[in-house]
Amino acid sequence: MQNKNIVTKKVIYGITGLTLLILAISLGTQTPSSAQIPPAMNGNNNNTTIFENNAYQAHNYVKLLAQNMENRLEKAAAILELTGMLPEVKNVTSVNMLEETIGQQKGIPQNADIPKRQVAKDILEKYGEFQLVFFLMPNGDIYIEEPYALQQNLSKSNFAFRDYYKGVITNNDTFLGNVIVSASSGQNQAVMAVPIYSEVKGSLTGIWAGGLDMSEFNKSLQSLNLTNNERIVYVDNLGKVVADSDIQSSNRNESFANLQGFKNAINGKSGTVKEIVNGTEMLVSYYPVKALSNNWAVLLIQPNNGNSVVSSSNYAITNNSIMENDKQKEMLLQNISK
Template identity: 45%
Template sequence: MLLFSILIGITLLLVVSSPLSTLAVNQTTSISNQAKSVIANSNRTDNKLILLSDLIKNRIDKAAAILELTSRLPETRGPPQMKLFSPASKGIPENADLAKRQTGREILSKYPDEFVSFLFLTPNGTVYLLEPFTRQQNLSTYDLSHRDYFKGVVQTNHTFLGNVITSVSSGRNQIQLAVPVFSLVESNQTASQIGVLSSGLNFKTFNEILQSLNLRSNERIVLLDSNGTKIADSDTKQISSLHSF
């Protein structure tokens, strides 16, 4: 099996495989003469990787831009109404803080190819609200402070893309894109972080991107996170497989 890998983002890898001798190549490291020779004779495959890496990077960049813009809206930056939090609701009730909840609904309605969920967490990682609300009802826990995407945003104060996780609301594999939310302040004040806005990315879109090229019968492209867990697959028969690489 011949493996080519391209680092396309914070935690994502593109891998192309074909049934030849085993060799791994990563563009962020030095490439051996043997690897250079293989790549030189594989321009067609290499071009596919470059094209796909650009397509996927652009989709992630688009999703990040949408979330970052949403995090700056006055509706999003209003102080969370924590007195309305209910353990029974695993967040705030469906009819509470409708400005934030409606923002989430509009994002999911307008960008279905990008997002499957809209999550607002408090600064300590507690679920404030989750859309669709049925997902909030299905949560097995409202404490998500252990999630890598939450920790990443809190530690960096910047947009963060997590690794594949098993969603506690749907039970499905998911990757979360997250951004910090800062308070509304006067010009002479310093903003404080009031929460983390996060959305689950739509795996279907990444599968469609990988399946958009006319691959040879001995080729397969797999999109992985930094742990080697599969996100998407060019092989339609392998999409549901949770195999790690």
């Protein structure tokens, strides 16, 4: 049992480094979108020049924000995928107990399948991206959830109706669902799910999943300290808010699905458009976020008054966030090699 724990810890500690190595390489090969607006080359201080300059700066800013979110999602996916290879996760040792408790409780008891619960606890302890970790049976029935208090609070026992379950079953691959209200915590979250297959027959034995902690994404945007009615939001494929720089709006069930900028970003485009937002003409800069097999977007909304949101300090904060991942990569790779 001690050897298994060592293997589990090595896998978990090595996840971020390996993921970020891949991300560092991929980020170095990205090319600007064809929708990027070039900076104005003349010195005329007219409305067109101001718009072009603001749009160009905003484009670079939302591109950085998109890359930052993609990094975090790729890291979260790697955590689930690599831990999903562990025998503690693959083996469903207490499935008979699940069948015995149908109609009595949701999932297996707290003292059942301890090895799998321990892997889930390790993930929650070491990685702030996740609010909860759980395992579903192939039919969508809940098997375990950590923290266990959330399993006890579940309002349902089968989740085959969720988009992340359908996505995994349809694609046979890691899938990130859109924002939902958690059946256990009652909070907004997006669930990332990984299919788990039997090594012997290759059949589906379950789904290993984690609920992303939206508050962590909110904190990242709110640390930018935007002013002058400026706002940045990450939105899912349906236009629902994933994270919001506006602390007053972060708990609302708000949708940006009607904005042209959102529609363009979901279709893989980037740029800046003038749009009416809450009755006021605003500049909306947008960039697609590749959310694994799903498509999300980042929107930068600012007044159409000639002032650019992209201060050097905010740009530096976002860029440093990406660079910090590289430092983590180097440290973790060193730990793996020891």
